[in-house]
Amino acid sequence: MLDNSFVNKMIGRLIAQQVRQTDGLSLSLPEMQEINHLVVKEYMNEYHGRTA
Secondary structure, X not given: XXXXXXXXXXXXXXXXXXXXXXXXXXXXXXXXXXXHHHHHHHHHHHHOOOOO
């Protein structure tokens, strides 16, 4: 099973890289954390075979 803290860090880095470098957006820390939370939640649901 994937460790949630590992997934949070991994996805967080990917989101930060995408937002800053590719999209050129400037988001606050709470905004980045919320996006990270939603993406990780969706990823973990898919990993466990759960769907919306």
